[in-house]
């Protein structure tokens with residue numbers, strides 16, 4: 093399987109990235125220490141998604157950061173992305189795995205311990221656990237679960253977890269303490285005046301907390 097590091101997982105948002113664009117935001121974030129980039133664009137059509145994804149792929153080439161595509165498995169394959177991220181309402185993990193093959197990375201969003209427990213470690217490579225806090229970025233998000241709810245989701249599964257939902261630098265210690273392998277963020281990087289510096293602050297904090305353990 094393609095190796096990956098969930099430490100600092102950037103989820104792109106085309107609206108929040110409107111200033112400099114998703115590709116430049118991703119380039120800057122990875123220069124600052126982001127380890128994964130998810131292309132999540134619900135605004136355009138598949139052709140546009142694939143076109144953006146191909147530019148992102150070449151931008152991230154050689155950096156070690158992994159490119160994941162949200163929802164659209166066919167687009168992920170067309171882009172040649174490292175993997176795909178699905179939610180509970182998307183195609184099943186078995187179907188997604190069959191499309192992308194054994195090597196690609198498959199992520200699944202979970203919102204409860206029951207959903208985490210139901211995720212099959214033979215199919216799913218990581219879970220996106222949360223939402224930890226309420227967020228303006230995803231208006232239809234489920235009820236925030238806080239650190240205790242996050243801990244319960246992570247404890248319910250053996251699959252590596254990345255935490256998501258309203259996460260900022262000040263939350264990193266608590267998130268890592270309950271067993272998350274990293275944080276997934278949108279607004280902490282997208283739309284920040286200096287996305288590279290914003291990513292570097294988060295990545296440095298993650299490293300500092302790990303080195304104190």
Ligand code: TZP
Pocket residue numbers: 103222223226227228229230233256257258259276277278279280
């Ligand atoms: N899924 C659950 S919360 C969320 C997604 C995509 C958005 C998180 O955005 P932010 O800005 O990091 O709170």
Ligand code: MG
Pocket residue numbers: 162163177178179180182
């Ligand atoms: Mg989805």
